[in-house]
Amino acid sequence: MSTKLLFCKAKTFIHPTKQAGDNVSGFLIITSKDDLSKQESVLTWIPESGLNRKQANFLNAADVRFGGSEGNLGSSKMDSSILIEAVGMPWSFSITLRCLYSLEFRQPSPNGWWHGSIILHSRSPEEDDTMPVLFFHDDICPSSKERTKRLNKSFTPFSDSGEIYWGGIDFRNAIRKLVDLQKTHVEPTMWLVNATLDDLRNFSPQQLEKKVNLSRDELDKSKSSWWDRLESAKWGVMSAIADATSKTGTFVGGLVKQHPLVKLAERNSDNPYVRKMLENPRVQEVQDDFDSARVYLAKWALGVKQQADMYQKNHEIDSFYRKLLITELNFDSKSDVQFTEEELSTALERKFPVTQQKWESFFDSQGRLSLTVNEVKDFIFHGGVQDFDTRKEVWLFLLNVYPWDSSADERIQLTSLKDSYENDYKNKWLTRVEHEDPFEEEYWRDQLCRIEKDVRRNDRDLPLYQFNTVDGRCPDPQGNLPETDENGDEHCMELKNPHLLALRNILVCYNLYNPDLGYVQGMADLLSPIYYIVRDEALSFWCFVNFMDRMERNFLRDQSGIRDQMIALTELCQLLLPNLSEHLNKCDSSNLFFCFRMLLVWFKREFEFNEVCSIWEIFLTDFYSSQFQLFFMLAILQKNSQPVIQNLNQFDQVLEYFNGLHGTMDWNDLMTRSELLFIRFRKVMNVMDKKKELNEEIPNSTGTQSSGIELHELDENGNEELVQLPSTSTYLRSLLSKNIVIQREGPRTKNSIR
Amino acid sequence: MFQFKLVLLGDSSVGKSSIVHRFVKDSFDDFRESTIGAAFLSQTIKIRDTSSDSTEDTVIKFEIWDTAGQERYKSLAPMYYRNANAALVVYDITQQDSLSKAQNWVNELKNKVGDEDLIICLLGNKLDLCDSSDNGDKRAVMTDEAKVYAEEQDLLFYEVSAKTGQGVKDVFQSIGEKLYQIKKEEMLSKKGRQAASAKDSVNVKLQRPSTNDPTSCCY
Ligand SMILES: Nc1nc2c(ncn2[C@@H]2O[C@H](COP(=O)(O)OP(=O)(O)OP(=O)(O)O)[C@@H](O)[C@H]2O)c(=O)[nH]1
Numbered sequence: 001m002s003t004k005l006l007f008c009k010a011k012t013f014i015h016p017t018k019q020a021g022d023n024v025s026g027f028l029i030i031t032s033k034d035d036l037s038k039q040e041s042v043l044t045w046i047p048e049s050g051l052n053r054k055q056a057n058f059l060n061a062a063d064v065r066f067g068g069s070e071g072n073l074g075s076s077k078m079d080s081s082i083l084i085e086a087v088g089m090p091w092s093f094s095i096t097l098r099c100l101y102s103l104e105f106r107q108p109s110p111n112g113w114w115h116g117s118i119i120l121h122s123r124s125p126e127e128d129d130t131m132p133v134l135f136f137h138d139d140i141c142p143s144s145k146e147r148t149k150r151l152n153k154s155f156t157p158f159s160d161s162g163e164i165y166w167g168g169i170d171f172r173n174a175i176r177k178l179v180d181l182q183k184t185h186v187e188p189t190m191w192l193v194n195a196t197l198d199d200l201r202n203f204s205p206q207q208l209e210k211k212v213n214l215s216r217d218e219l220d221k222s223k224s225s226w227w228d229r230l231e232s233a234k235w236g237v238m239s240a241i242a243d244a245t246s247k248t249g250t251f252v253g254g255l256v257k258q259h260p261l262v263k264l265a266e267r268n269s270d271n272p273y274v275r276k277m278l279e280n281p282r283v284q285e286v287q288d289d290f291d292s293a294r295v296y297l298a299k300w301a302l303g304v305k306q307q308a309d310m311y312q313k314n315h316e317i318d319s320f321y322r323k324l325l326i327t328e329l330n331f332d333s334k335s336d337v338q339f340t341e342e343e344l345s346t347a348l349e350r351k352f353p354v355t356q357q358k359w360e361s362f363f364d365s366q367g368r369l370s371l372t373v374n375e376v377k378d379f380i381f382h383g384g385v386q387d388f389d390t391r392k393e394v395w396l397f398l399l400n401v402y403p404w405d406s407s408a409d410e411r412i413q414l415t416s417l418k419d420s421y422e423n424d425y426k427n428k429w430l431t432r433v434e435h436e437d438p439f440e441e442e443y444w445r446d447q448l449c450r451i452e453k454d455v456r457r458n459d460r461d462l463p464l465y466q467f468n469t470v471d472g473r474c475p476d477p478q479g480n481l482p483e484t485d486e487n488g489d490e491h492c493m494e495l496k497n498p499h500l501l502a503l504r505n506i507l508v509c510y511n512l513y514n515p516d517l518g519y520v521q522g523m524a525d526l527l528s529p530i531y532y533i534v535r536d537e538a539l540s541f542w543c544f545v546n547f548m549d550r551m552e553r554n555f556l557r558d559q560s561g562i563r564d565q566m567i568a569l570t571e572l573c574q575l576l577l578p579n580l581s582e583h584l585n586k587c588d589s590s591n592l593f594f595c596f597r598m599l600l601v602w603f604k605r606e607f608e609f610n611e612v613c614s615i616w617e618i619f620l621t622d623f624y625s626s627q628f629q630l631f632f633m634l635a636i637l638q639k640n641s642q643p644v645i646q647n648l649n650q651f652d653q654v655l656e657y658f659n660g661l662h663g664t665m666d667w668n669d670l671m672t673r674s675e676l677l678f679i680r681f682r683k684v685m686n687v688m689d690k691k692k693e694l695n696e697e698i699p700n701s702t703g704t705q706s707s708g709i710e711l712h713e714l715d716e717n718g719n720e721e722l723v724q725l726p727s728t729s730t731y732l733r734s735l736l737s738k739n740i741v742i743q744r745e746g747p748r749t750k751n752s753i754r
Numbered sequence: 755m756f757q758f759k760l761v762l763l764g765d766s767s768v769g770k771s772s773i774v775h776r777f778v779k780d781s782f783d784d785f786r787e788s789t790i791g792a793a794f795l796s797q798t799i800k801i802r803d804t805s806s807d808s809t810e811d812t813v814i815k816f817e818i819w820d821t822a823g824q825e826r827y828k829s830l831a832p833m834y835y836r837n838a839n840a841a842l843v844v845y846d847i848t849q850q851d852s853l854s855k856a857q858n859w860v861n862e863l864k865n866k867v868g869d870e871d872l873i874i875c876l877l878g879n880k881l882d883l884c885d886s887s888d889n890g891d892k893r894a895v896m897t898d899e900a901k902v903y904a905e906e907q908d909l910l911f912y913e914v915s916a917k918t919g920q921g922v923k924d925v926f927q928s929i930g931e932k933l934y935q936i937k938k939e940e941m942l943s944k945k946g947r948q949a950a951s952a953k954d955s956v957n958v959k960l961q962r963p964s965t966n967d968p969t970s971c972c973y
Pocket residue numbers: 457490491764765766767768769770771772773783784785786787788789790821822823824879880881882883914915916917918
């Protein structure tokens with residue numbers, strides 16, 4: 001086992017007394033053992049005086065080297081005797097990085113009166129006492145001097161982080177590459193190592209200061225000015241468009257120009273009376289003749305609203321959602337259902353992504369999870385995964401290919417999975433003989449054909465799938481896009497791109513794995529992100545199989561699985577967004593059919609590919625509910641409810657509107673709303689449950705109307721005729737569960753729909 | 755201005771989306787993604803009214819619903835074709851099977867919509883793959899076979915190529931003219947009956963009463 005030197009800083013001092021003469025100079029180094037994870041790297045401080053000449057030279061050279069390496073970690077082999085000897089030296093200490101709790105970085109004074117220093121805090125209190133403060137004497141440290149010189153030459157005395165450079169920053173940059181290091185908000189000099197979410201939230205106090213009980217007045221004021229702003233903005237947009245289009249004379253322009261509202265706007269651009277009039281129901285009726293423009297209008301309105309939201313968000317980040325809670329989610333201080341501060345700060349703090357270092361910090365030296373699964377999911381749900389390589393690992397866990405309680409060794413031994421894919425499915429397919437039943441044979445061919453057709457046109461704008469060449473690269477390295485194909489005949493083009501082939505293989509194998517369901521259009525969309533992230537055919541296959549457990553219900557022949565979700569969503573909507581629900585009713589859209597595509601492939605067609613990955617990752621945690629996609633859908637409805645209610649009134653219009661949302665939505669914002677909606681939903685359900693119990697306890701009593709939500713009524717005679725409480729709906733109940741809903745396709749027969 | 759609702763039906767991958775994009779954007783993409791649920795697009799055309807003495811063209815607007823082809827999603831189609839003024843039933847000339855799928859659609863439309871005024875147009879696509887001078891001819895459905903069927907059923911019939919654009923505009927043009935004709939007759943007869951108020955026919959949206967249950971798919 002060899003030891004590697006990852007980092008070294010010379011001229012770091014311990015000041016045992018106030019006398020400068022007592023200061024002890026030494027090296028601060030980080031080392032690692034070959035086969036251990038970065039988390040197991042060790043930080044050691046060695047007094048210079050304890051080293052022999054050769055050792056000191058080695059470390060001094062290393063210091064200079066790191067000083068010039070722009071903060072990259074080193075990997076040079078080191079004689080481990082230095083470390084062994086260090087143990088016995090006075091003042092020396094060492095600590096494994098994962099045992100650190102926090103680091104304090106205290107900058108040097110600008111005028112050089114005192115040195116910059118760091119204080120290390122261990123997770124175990126006993127150890128904490130043995131670690132002295134380390135002072136960075138940059139004025140005599142070769143690497144710090146060199147760096148300062150270079151920064152000064154480029155006229156920027158600042159380091160990358162914008163701070164004035166000092167030696168401690170080199171150390172911080174190095175350690176950041178090894179463990180997760182997060183700056184706290186309360187105490188900017190304090191950085192947490194591998195912080196738990198609880199720590200992060202505790203150290204992030206800006207949420208806690210504000211109370212959700214904003215005074216009504218203040219709120220109303222901000223609300224009305226808010227709508228004023230929106231209204232006038234909308235007004236501006238309309239007249240601006242009318243203006244622009246009168247010059248271009250396109251058809252759409254013509255159409256817009258004919259819109260009575262626009263005409264009015266043009267003629268009376270600053271007449272408050274006209275504005276008032278537009279709210280008149282008569283005017284609304286006039287509009288009805290002009291249906292298509294309404295969809296345009298609705299989109300403008302949303303666009304404007306989104307801009308205003310953005311503005312609002314950027315300027316008053318925290319209070320934005322708090323106000324939203326009250327104005328749009330009907331959450332006020334009088335409501336029975338209250339958010340606790342904790343719930344709020346949890347939902348509103350979405351800024352701690354899971355980095356590579358963070359992810360590694362979740363595991364012990366055996367590579368076993370050292371947090372609870374729920375804690376890990378909390379991280380993923382609230383922060384997402386930051387980089388691509390980490391995402392691959394995380395998804396293998398989220399999709400249950402890696403068991404949560406497995407060790408690193410056990411995970412390496414997943415070859416059995418690979419074998420099983422190759423032998424049980426892929427080979428079976430490749431060596432398949434013709435089925436004796438011609439009908440079955442025809443079905444099989446049909447499925448193959450369907451899969452090929454869909455793979456061929458799946459996400460072809462992504463570089464991974466773009467070129468149909470054997471190595472998947474652009475055939476002409478000059479970057480000229482190739483002509484379609486040799487013979488320009490895309491129709492019978494054979495698949496060559498290895499990644500497209502992998503997609504095809506996986507889908508064909510899944511067709512064997514689940515013969516009742518088979519391949520259904522849309523599945524290629526579901527597989528594509530998984531393969532993109534996992535990049536391994538066999539592992540992706542198993543990920544997909546597990547993913548399909550929960551997604552199978554979307555593809556059933558009788559559409560019952562999708563229907564169940566729409567029913568649940570309808571009930572949710574009635575419960576939480578009653579105004580919108582009522583309006584959709586009027587539009588003949590109460591079945592929420594327009595959500596079909598979004599639910600079927602989990603918003604794949606409404607967002608950019610990377611965004612889709614981020615969204616799915618959150619759904620896959622089942623952190624609140626295994627059907628969180630419905631809350632996300634609900635958030636989309638909620639977000640769009642204003643423009644829909646104001647502008648749309650027919651089935652086709654609503655369908656058209658929700659069909660055209662691609663590229664208009666901010667998924668982060670929607671995710672926060674989803675979470676708030678969920679929490680609210682859970683509380684409402686709780687309140688109703690309590691209510692139900694109460695009602696059961698005191699039968700036939702007329703005086704039991706408590707302050708809860710009045711969702712049940714007494715009939716005229718005052719008898720407790722229980723209106724079905726929503727909390728008893730099995731659809732709504734199922735939304736509180738974290739267990740995935742599995743609905744299987746029935747056996748396939750000759751007459752089954754393909 | 756008149757607006758008409760138009761829906762495209764037909765087996766997966768016959769080129770419905772490609773046809774719509776050729777018509778609306780005059781573009782073609784070899785790798786257009788498969789349709790899930792349905793897609794909405796709109797486009798306008800001009801109609802010259804030869805019977806009237808006005809020299810002005812009439813503008814009509816198509817609201818086009820392009821649906822997903824796989825049979826599995828067939829039960830959703832009524833949501834999209836309800837209130838349609840015209841249906842384009844597409845098959846792939848190089849795939850015999852796709853014609854029988856198209857015929858199923860024609861039957862369904864006739865049974866479920868049961869409206870005389872619904873214009874149904876049978877469209878054979880991918881004509882570019884059928885070059886008889888070349889031995890790479892992939893034609894699997896003979897023009898006559900489809901034509902005879904279309905005449906029997908009283909459908910409009912065309913063969914087109916979304917890839918080259920051949921014939922695509924004509925299809926929409928003739929459907930537009932036909933719809934306009936019907937609309938005009940409708941208005942004239944109305945005028946005859948109640949000799950009034952038809953003058954301001956500027957903003958007319960054709961809405962035919964729905965004859966099928968809109969919620970039949972899911973509830
Ligand atoms: N050669 C040729 N290929 C075509 C033509 N039209 C479409 N295609 C190809 O056929 C494939 C399917 O076209 P789409 O337009 O997506 O088919 P669709 O009917 O919309 O399919 P679904 O959305 O699955 O119902 C694509 O790869 C197109 O490139 C055509 O006129 N000629």
